[in-house]
Amino acid sequence: MEHSIAIELKGITKRFGQTVANRNVDLDVRRGEILAILGENGSGKTTLMNMIAGIYYPDEGKIFFNGKEVIIRSPHDAFEHKIGMIHQHFKLVDLFTAAENVILGVHEKGGYDLKSVNERVSQIAQKYGFHIDPKKKIYDMSVSEKQTVEIIKVLYRGADILILDEPTAVLTPKESDQLFDVLQRMKEDGKSIILITHKMNEVLAVSDRVAVLRKGEHVATVNTKETNQSELTELMVGKKISLNIERTMPIETKKRLIVKGLKVSNIDGRKVLDDVSFHANGGEILGIAGIAGSGQRELLEAISGLQKIDEGEITFINPKKNKPVTFFHKSLQTVKDLAAQNAFHTESGHPVSFEGMPSKQIKKWVEAGEILFNEDEIINLRDKTPLQIRELGVRLSFVPEDRLGMGLVGSMGIADNMMLRSYRKGKAGFLDRRRPRQLADEIIKRLQVSTPGSSTPVRRLSGGNVQKVLVGREIAFSPKVFMAAYPVRGLDINSSYTIYELLNQQKKNGVAVIFVGEDLDVLLELCDRIMVINSGKISGVVDARNATKEQLGMMMTKSTEDHAKEMV
Template sequence: MTQQTPIVSMRGIHKRFGAVLANQGVDFDLQAGEIHALLGENGAGKSTLMRILYGLYRADAGSIAVDGRPALIRSPRDAIALGIGMVTQHFALAAPLSVTENVILGQEGRLRLDLKSAEAQVTAAAQRFGLTVNPRAQVHTLSIGQRQRVEILKALYRQARVLILDEPTAVLIPQEVEQLFQTLMRLKAEGVSVVFISHKLSEVTRIADRVTVMRSGCVVGSMPAAQTSPAELARMIVGQTITSVSKPRQLAADRPMLILDDVWADDDKGAPMLRGISLQVNAGEIVGLAGVAGNGQTELAELIEGTRACRRGRILVDGADVTRAGPARMMQAGVGRIPEDRHASVVGDLTVAENMALEHLNEFGRHGFLDRARLRRHAEQLIAEYQIKARPEDRIRTLSGGNMQKVILARVLERRPRVIVVSQPTRGLDIRATEYIHGKLLDQRQRGAAILLISEDLDELLKLADRIAVIYGGRIVGVMPAETATPERLGLLMVGMSHETGGPDHGAQS
């Protein structure tokens, strides 16, 4: 790629939030028709930089040029007018409306809607960029990958020449990732420039032309993607060599610790969600549960935690029937729970020390009063053991996502549970925090705990699990040893395209 005037040039960008300097004199260039990966740990400043470019934040100092001309970007409207679009992890779509209505929503000069004409225009734009979407489909009926395509189409329909994608593959199955990458290569050929923010370094080195790494609000390196590797990028991101945890040889795993026997349960509206789930997790084993969001994973976790009623079937923990048990009895039976929404698992205005003891505060009581000295000592011990960057008296809402997750881990694992149900444990976490969480889960496996790991990240499941089950439509549609599983095979099962095991509980009780 020949050097030319960058389509975007950011110079000396500074941004402060209170005492935190999020961007410190950042320079960033984006060439026309390139895919430029922007990497860094959570808090490194990459999302702040792109939010400034899209007009969601205003820089305290620095300048932006588009096509070599100074640009004043005070809002997303200004960015869109300059041909800059952004697709975040949380899509901004109106679920009851059609694809076409979402794409043209907010367009200026549209006092009257000619839906037929608009559908033709949206179809033409989709075909041009290779985005397979039905213009008449209602958004609420679409898969995550399809919704992402609508968001991209919405930006391109507004003549975007620069597309910012924030963690675009985080919730996609492998087949959808491939479709996304084909779209990006097509956009690149059309001259569209892409900023690709991701924690998945193998994807970055595969799709990107250039890579820029940020750390502590500064750029620490920028290079052609072909001249680096995932290991080198990981070292640049954290400032030191990161050793990826490896799964030790499995100890004898023939003692059933968690048994789900023909379990049925309803969703929040009273409609059937779990339909005859049969699954077994043995002591010293991690069973991964793969599935596209909304296929019953959340309900299954709540069932085992005791927060959702079981309509039919049995749940056994170490041989004891806990089918009708509530949360307190489930904990007494040895079930530890690490829910998918870490913010909902803590009380934001309470301290770190109070949150660490939240599920057993009665143990810190003394004559009807809370023994705060003992509570603090307990927190200090766990903070040191779990390498949490916080003080006992800090409000937990002030912690980063990684440190908040460590608090929840500490609270659960110090009880040495026999069964651990963990949902999306590293969602939104950077490479350092992810490796730490993975190491702790493998430690629990070696201790002999039975772990049900629910994750939409197939790389995570393939790395940690001994067996992987796939859930689709509230049923287990496949169970296989992790060493025989592939992302492609799992992806097909996740969208209901292949039932390879001959029955929902095949291999589940082995």
């Protein structure tokens, strides 16, 4: 088979603000091959392909098509060079039929002849073995049929180079196999297929060559036949780098948060969390590793009351044993009920019974801190709103992935952002800005946030400072559970270490820290235990002190069936 080069990229660099999405990438795509682009999320796969497809324009570098330099400024330009991309999110008109969607935007000579379009669509489908009815409306179609329409759309325009962005993310295993058959036939027809993916088994099953990207850079391109899973994993995650993050041994860990059989589905009804069970201990850092989008966000949101749960239990254990009961989150009646269940003892160790006592006397004792819990308090968090969780006295901090879109209000200053959690305090209808301002000044000083002042909109601060503000606020109300999703993403080294230090401090204070990370080096050095999540399932929990990077990489990428096979 002829192996001439179809597209060649030379020195492609793309920046978004300060972050570099692609740095100096050289890559070539041959005719009649399936090239897999492998890399973790955020490694710059999609950005790179978007530059070939005309969505983005490279900051530096050149693209050659058939050996000649070309400029691709729009998807239209891309089509002129016979390049077509099938995006992760389909761009189809629901009310149109398959054929109508296919010819949308095509300028052909002659009139609009739907009949001949229908025929040509059927021809293309037959040639490569698709199953599609050109007259079927999109809204009647399954996800895989829609994807077929997208592929035919690109073929109809005469594309010789097809880029598929994570095409199997929305497909069942059987549909994926069908898709791969089609891709194989296209390849035999001389077309070039670029497959963006992070699934190792797909790469090994269908590709001819694999180009591995890591942190925006092209690490290597290898022939699939000459490689294996562990080599690819190593290329993808890189060699272990020592970061010298301080880690202390956890002292007297106790279960703080227990999740059992958690099931969550997204809006489309697809399962994003499937039977997730784990526990987090006070006084340790539990890392969560996994390819982005494997259900990490849903897991944290489910715990914090932001995500509807289909099945399962989330329990919080409040370390109240031998600690005084307060009226802070409990009414007098609740305290009386608990006393009736023999939940309390006095400082001298006698059991407490309030029977026949006047309320006034009970109040006095409780306020004096003389009534102590016998056991830790067990609180069920399932189906509670964030507000209810807080009212139950569960001090749960959450640093979400989307800092400005969820954790903070970008247009407000640091002081006003401090109020987000606490502004309801007090009965008056007006805001008390004095204390938030004090807290803001304290955080600015303690965490060395560089900002013109506490009223500068946080949107204007750099990523690291934004994160310090958010983490600072979440730590300020002395949490019992501290959850952080990608807390060091996009941060410079110094800010990252500040965050690690803060997490370690929380750990020393006996907080149960849950750290969702993407950098395996960091996870391995910072955490005590690491839980790996893979397509919504837990593929295992390892001891971070003994685990290796490769082990984690395998657990993250292996398809669950392979995993099951190995277990047997």
